[in-house]
Amino acid sequence: MTAGPRTESPPERVRAAFGVEAEPERLPGSSVWRCGGIVLKPVADRARAVWLARVLRRVDAAGVRVARPVRATDGRWIVGGWAASRYLSGTPECRYDEIIPATLRLAQAITGEPRPGFRRKDANALADRIAWEEADIPIAENKGGRWFEVLAVARRQVRLPDQVVPGDLFGSLLFDGAEPPGVVDFDPYYRPAEWGAAIAVVDAVSWGGADIELLHRWSHLPEWSQLLLRALLFRLAGHALNPRATASALDGLRGAASAVSEIL
Helix, strand or coil: CCCCCCCCCCCCCHHHHHHCCCCCCCCCCCEEECCCCEEEEEECHHHHHHHHHHHHHCCCCCCEECCCEEEECCCCCCCCCCEEEEEECCCCCCCCHHHHHHHHHHHHHCEEEEEEEEECHHHHHHHHHCCCCCCCCCHHHHHHEEEEEEECCCCCCCCCCEEECCCCCCCCCCCCCCCCCECCEEEEEECCCCHHHHHHHHHHHCCCCCCCHHHHHHEEEECCCHHHHHHHHHHHHHHHCCCCCCCHHHHHHHHHHHHHHHHC
């Protein structure tokens, strides 16, 4: 059985270390606790958390709100397995025409950021390497393997420079009325700048109710069809690697796969 979100609140010593005085309140469905204007989040990967704090501390992306990380009183980013950041208002929404530009602006803002010194070992990181032909792991036919096999032969070399790029932003950016989209976290990939936008478009079409026209709306971006293909292969591989993946999620990917196949 897979464990749900941690329900224990941050210890008093952790709250004191970050200068938190307000009583903690768990945000629904998460392991994140709000303490007034500060949120505390348990850290699963220390290296990733420190890297992300250093990036979000200085990133300045036009039209994007950023949840700035908060240091402890002694300068640490992590205390007792917890990290802190400023509270950012809003909830995830399927606002495609704001998510995609925000993804591109955030990628532009971190151009030149050195490649992370840690190597991610999560399922999405492996799926990324499978999509970009850096790992060869069979995809089960009943989990999307047939579509993966059909589409994979259309892969061509992508002649764009790699950089740190945020992935998995669809469904995680926060919206609060007319406020700009807000980012509190992201998974780093080292791919072309437009890679994150391609993932967001595939996610929107697969699971967010977006019309397939969205696949064409960003066709002015360089090597767009290949980036869409890699994004779709990435999601198919991730679905196969996820033990909690559902049949409805695969149905959404099949619909996106059919549409992408017509673009190639």
